[in-house]
Amino acid sequence: MTTPPESLADVSHVDCTDKIALVTGSTRGIGRAVAQALGRLGADVIVHGRDRDAGEEIAQSIRSDDAEAIVRTADFADPAEVRDLAHSVRSQTDGLDLLLNNAGGLFSEGRLVGDGIERTFHVNHLAPYLLTAELLGHLREGARVVTTASDAHRGAQLDLERPLTTDGYSGMGAYSHSKLANILFASELARRLEAAGQSVVSNSVHPGFVPGSQFGRFLPGPLTGLFRMLGVVPGTSSVADGAAELLHVAVSPSTADVSGRYFSGQAPTTPTAAARDRDAAARLWRRSAEMLGIEEPLADPEAPAEQQRSTS
Ligand SMILES: NC(=O)c1ccc[n+]([C@@H]2O[C@H](COP(=O)([O-])OP(=O)(O)OC[C@H]3O[C@@H](n4cnc5c(N)ncnc54)[C@H](OP(=O)(O)O)[C@@H]3O)[C@@H](O)[C@H]2O)c1
Known part of the structure; x- marks a missing residue:
C-alpha cells in the first residue's frame, strides 16, 4: 500500500473537521488525491472538474470517510461556468477555508475561448483569477489560497499579447507562460491581501514531475503513453x-x-527572476481584470489612476 499524501506531508495529525475546501481539478490526478486526503482529515470538500461521473466517484469515496462532499462541474474555458461555480459555492456554503486553484492542462492545439483568449492561458490562469476574485468575500479568517504552478515556468517571460492569438502556438510554450502567470498571480494576491489587512494567505506550488496523473492525456499521440x-x-x-x-x-x-511564496519539495523556493518581477505581477493582475471585463479585485488604493488604467 502506498503512503498517503497526508503522511508524506506530515499533516496526518491536523484536524480539518471545521474546514470547507474547494479543490479545482479534483476529478483526477493530483487534485483528486488532495481532495481525498482533505476528506480523511475531516474537511468538507467541493470536488470540481468537468467530468461529473468521475467527480461523483471521488465525492462518494470522501463521504465513506465520514466527511461531506459535493461535486460542481465547470469548464474553465468558459468564464460563465466559472462564475456559476463561484455562485454555487457562495450559496451552498457559509465560507471557504481552503481554495486550491489546481485545475489545469497542456493543450497541443491552439484555440481561442471566452472573449478571444488563448485556451491554456484561460483555463490555467484567467479562470482561477476570476474564481478567486468571485470568492474573495467568501474566504474565512485565516483562509489559504493555494495555486498549483510548475517549474515549467522556467524559461517563460510575461507577454500579455501572447494570450490574444494562436499564431505560432506551441503547447509547451503556452503552458510555461500560464504557469509563470500562476506564480505571479499568487504572489500579487498575497501582496494585495496583506495591503488590504486581510488574514488570508496565498502561495503557489510546484507538485513535482508527476507522470502518474492523467496530465499526459493532453499530449499528442504516442507522447501520452x-x-x-x-x-x-x-x-x-x-x-x-x-x-x-x-x-x-x-x-x-x-x-x-x-x-x-513559491513552494517546491515542501519548502519555499526561489522561482525565476521573471516570476519574482513585482511590476509584471501588477500588470498581469490589471490586464487579467480587463480581459475578463471586471473591476480589478483588491484594487491597490495607492496606485496612481494612470497606472491602474495601464495595459502595457
Ligand atoms: N503532472 C505533472 O507532472 C505536473 C507538474 C507540474 C504541475 N502540474 C499541475 O498540476 C495540476 C493538476 O494536474 P494533474 O497532473 O493532476 O493533471 P490531470 O490528472 O490531468 O488532472 C487535471 C484536472 O484539471 C481538470 N481540468 C482540466 N481542464 C479543465 C477545464 N477546461 N475545466 C475545468 N477543469 C479542468 C481535470 O478535470 P476534468 O478532466 O474532469 O475536466 C482534472 O481534474 C495542473 O495545474 C498542472 O498544470 C502537473
Missing part, C-alpha cells in the same frame, strides 16, 4: 508525492502564516 512510462524513472514523483506538496502548503501549521 511515453509520459506515463516516465513514472518508473527515478526522480519523478508519485501522485501522492504531488498531493503532499499541495497539502503541506494548504494545511500544515508550519505554513499557516507564510504568504507570497
Whole structure:
C-alpha cells in the first residue's frame, strides 16, 4: 500500500473537521488525491472538474470517510461556468477555508475561448483569477489560497499579447507562460491581501514531475503513453508525492502564516527572476481584470489612476 499524501506531508495529525475546501481539478490526478486526503482529515470538500461521473466517484469515496462532499462541474474555458461555480459555492456554503486553484492542462492545439483568449492561458490562469476574485468575500479568517504552478515556468517571460492569438502556438510554450502567470498571480494576491489587512494567505506550488496523473492525456499521440512510462524513472514523483506538496502548503501549521511564496519539495523556493518581477505581477493582475471585463479585485488604493488604467 502506498503512503498517503497526508503522511508524506506530515499533516496526518491536523484536524480539518471545521474546514470547507474547494479543490479545482479534483476529478483526477493530483487534485483528486488532495481532495481525498482533505476528506480523511475531516474537511468538507467541493470536488470540481468537468467530468461529473468521475467527480461523483471521488465525492462518494470522501463521504465513506465520514466527511461531506459535493461535486460542481465547470469548464474553465468558459468564464460563465466559472462564475456559476463561484455562485454555487457562495450559496451552498457559509465560507471557504481552503481554495486550491489546481485545475489545469497542456493543450497541443491552439484555440481561442471566452472573449478571444488563448485556451491554456484561460483555463490555467484567467479562470482561477476570476474564481478567486468571485470568492474573495467568501474566504474565512485565516483562509489559504493555494495555486498549483510548475517549474515549467522556467524559461517563460510575461507577454500579455501572447494570450490574444494562436499564431505560432506551441503547447509547451503556452503552458510555461500560464504557469509563470500562476506564480505571479499568487504572489500579487498575497501582496494585495496583506495591503488590504486581510488574514488570508496565498502561495503557489510546484507538485513535482508527476507522470502518474492523467496530465499526459493532453499530449499528442504516442507522447501520452511515453509520459506515463516516465513514472518508473527515478526522480519523478508519485501522485501522492504531488498531493503532499499541495497539502503541506494548504494545511500544515508550519505554513499557516507564510504568504507570497513559491513552494517546491515542501519548502519555499526561489522561482525565476521573471516570476519574482513585482511590476509584471501588477500588470498581469490589471490586464487579467480587463480581459475578463471586471473591476480589478483588491484594487491597490495607492496606485496612481494612470497606472491602474495601464495595459502595457
Ligand atoms: N503532472 C505533472 O507532472 C505536473 C507538474 C507540474 C504541475 N502540474 C499541475 O498540476 C495540476 C493538476 O494536474 P494533474 O497532473 O493532476 O493533471 P490531470 O490528472 O490531468 O488532472 C487535471 C484536472 O484539471 C481538470 N481540468 C482540466 N481542464 C479543465 C477545464 N477546461 N475545466 C475545468 N477543469 C479542468 C481535470 O478535470 P476534468 O478532466 O474532469 O475536466 C482534472 O481534474 C495542473 O495545474 C498542472 O498544470 C502537473
